[in-house]
Amino acid sequence: MRIINSFVEGFKIALSALKTNKVRSILTALCIIIGITMVTIVDSVTTGMDITFEKSMAMMGQNVVYVEKWPWGMGGEYKWWEYRNRKEMEMGYVERINDYSRYASTVAASANRNTNVRYKEKTAESVGLTGATSNYLSIQGLNIAQGRMFIQQEIQSGSKVAVIGNTLYESLFEIENPLGKQVRLGGQRFTVVGVLEKQGKFMGLEDTDNRILIPISAYEQIYGLRSGLQIGVQFADQAALREGEYELEGIMRRIRQLDATEDNDFALNKPQAFKQQLEGMKAGIYSVGFILSGLSLLIGGIGVMNIMFVSVRERTKEIGIRKAVGAKSWEILTQFLLESIAICLLGGVIGVALAGGLTILINQAFVAVMNVSVVIVGFSICTIVGVLFGFIPAYRAAKSDPIESLRFE
Known part of the structure; x- marks a missing residue:
């Protein structure tokens, strides 16, 4: 029972000390605040990247290999001077791959660029334009929300029809039904025959709904x-x-x-390659974030230790009085440890609150999702820092001579 009472009393004294020295406590906890904020932000960004990754990969299709002139990615040695001289892909390859392959279920072709799209007086800029074959939706895992996809006959005849993304739909038509309406791009009029289901942003950056699909022959x-x-x-x-x-x-x-001795003059690109790049990016974020966080927590811990030495010195007489009326050394130790932990937890609370606000802001431009578990980890780190850096001052207070303490002025 005495142990519980000692902890309760020690906690009350710690809170009282924080209230008495509000500014000093906050300044002492400043580096703790920075460290916990950075730890939480790093975890929020990497968690957001993980959550977004699978969804983003689905946007590139399942079990798909893309045959192109240029390989994806810039990791390692990227021999752009060699890739530049490769022959371009040709539409005739689509039929030949279909004929030769035993494993392929769908073969589609597409070409991409940015363009402006107009409807009446409204203009949408930097819209992703894709010229595609009629089976393109299957490759990309896309679905139609309204209307339909253009068909093979429309590709063969070069029909000016289009399927638009959700963002483009909202930008140009708002609540108006877009089906059957004509939009202008590349100096041509295209009739809207379908609207794609909303997908969201690719890796939290590129708006994949700001797009328009047209037959590759029209493109x-x-x-x-x-x-x-x-x-x-x-x-x-x-x-x-x-x-x-x-x-x-x-x-x-x-x-x-190509002869057996010749290198490939084409690239086989897979969406899974992005996973390696993502892991590399996450490792970089973790390394930089945790090094800076560790330094902040170390400096913050030293600051806590320093202020606890000051606190012990200021309350030397109080320590002597408590010992004189029967307080045990472990109770004095507990009191100052709790005060050290309280300062660190104050920094943790402010740090997590700041991280929450910053996570919301970051999520507007990139991806960030705060994880409840990292909040628990953050407070655990604060407790550990409080114990580690508060122990020596608390131990000195616990071992002080009561008679000398009572004489202290």
């Missing part, structure tokens, strides 16, 4: 297909993907008529 008429053609090859499952990737490489080498 070719306006912009040409001399460069930038992408061929997406989808497989039924992971097993087919593993076998099909090797098969696809052989098919492309056969199409390009």
Whole structure:
């Protein structure tokens, strides 16, 4: 019972000391605040990246390999001077891959660029324009919310029809029904025949709903297909993907008529490659964030130790009185440890509150999701820092001579 009472009394004294020295306590906890804020923000950003990653990968299709001139990514040695001289992809490859492949379930072609789209007096700028084959939605895992996708006959005839994304729909039409309406792009009029389901942002950055799809034949008429053609090859499952990737490489080498000694003059790109880049990015964020957080907590802990020495010195007489009336050394130790922990927890509370506000702001521009577990970890770190850096001052107070303490002025 005495132990519980001692803890309760020690906690009350600690809170009283914080109230008496509010400014000093907050200044002492400043580095703790910075450290906990950074730890929480780092975790929020990396958690947000993990949550967004799977959704973003789904936007690129499941079990898909993209055949292109340029490989994705800039990691390692990126031989752009060699890739630049490669031949471009051709539309004829689509049919030949379809004919030769035993594993491919869908083969689609697309080309991309940015453009402005107009409807009456409204203009949407930097819209992602995709010229695509009719099976493009299957490759990308896209669905139609209203209307329909353009069909093969419309591609063969070069029909000026379009399917728009949700953001473009809201920008140009608001609550008006877009189906059957005409929009202008590249100096041509296109009739809207469908609206895509809302997808959201790719990795929290690019708005994938600010887009418009048109038949690849219509795209070719306006912009040409001399460069930038992408061929997406989808497989039924992971097993087919593993076998099909090797098969696809052989098919492309056969199409390009490459000798056994010649290197590939094409790239087979997979969405899974982004995962390696994401892990590298996360590792960088963790390293920088935790080094800075560790330094802040170390400096904060030293500050707490210093202020606790000051607190012990200021209350030397109080310590002597408590010992004179029967207080045990462990009770004095507990009192000052609780005060040290309270200062650190104050920093933790303010740090988590700041991190919460910053997480909301970061999420507007990138991705950040605060995890409840990191809040618990943050307060645990504060407690550990309080115990580690408060122990020596508290131990000195506990071991002080009561007679000498009573004489202290």
